[in-house]
Amino acid sequence: MAEQRSPKPQVAGSTPVPPAGREKKQMANIAKKNAKINVVENLKNFLNEVEIEFRKVIWPDKKFIFSATAIVLGIVIFSALYVMFVDWIISHFFSFLSKFIFNRSF
Numbered sequence: 001m002a003e004q005r006s007p008k009p010q011v012a013g014s015t016p017v018p019p020a021g022r023e024k025k026q027m028a029n030i031a032k033k034n035a036k037i038n039v040v041e042n043l044k045n046f047l048n049e050v051e052i053e054f055r056k057v058i059w060p061d062k063k064f065i066f067s068a069t070a071i072v073l074g075i076v077i078f079s080a081l082y083v084m085f086v087d088w089i090i091s092h093f094f095s096f097l098s099k100f101i102f103n104r105s106f
Contacts, residue, residue, distance in 0.1 A: 060068075
């Protein structure tokens, strides 16, 4: 295995020392303040980007909206009538079946 060398062999490494108790609390408070500032800044940036994207949107006109709504309502009504008809057929089928087999109705 090849020996790995540091790019700067003359530089010695050091181990960072953790801060003392009071300094640690101060650093934690600063980190909390920075986190709050970052949240506010991130929210502002997000809302600005949302506004920019909304300006890029090509909104549909009223005629298209009404025609699309009519199509959707038509499909919903047709589907409801179809399910109602199938339910009616199945209900009558089982009613006939129960009369035929058990001589009683539900």
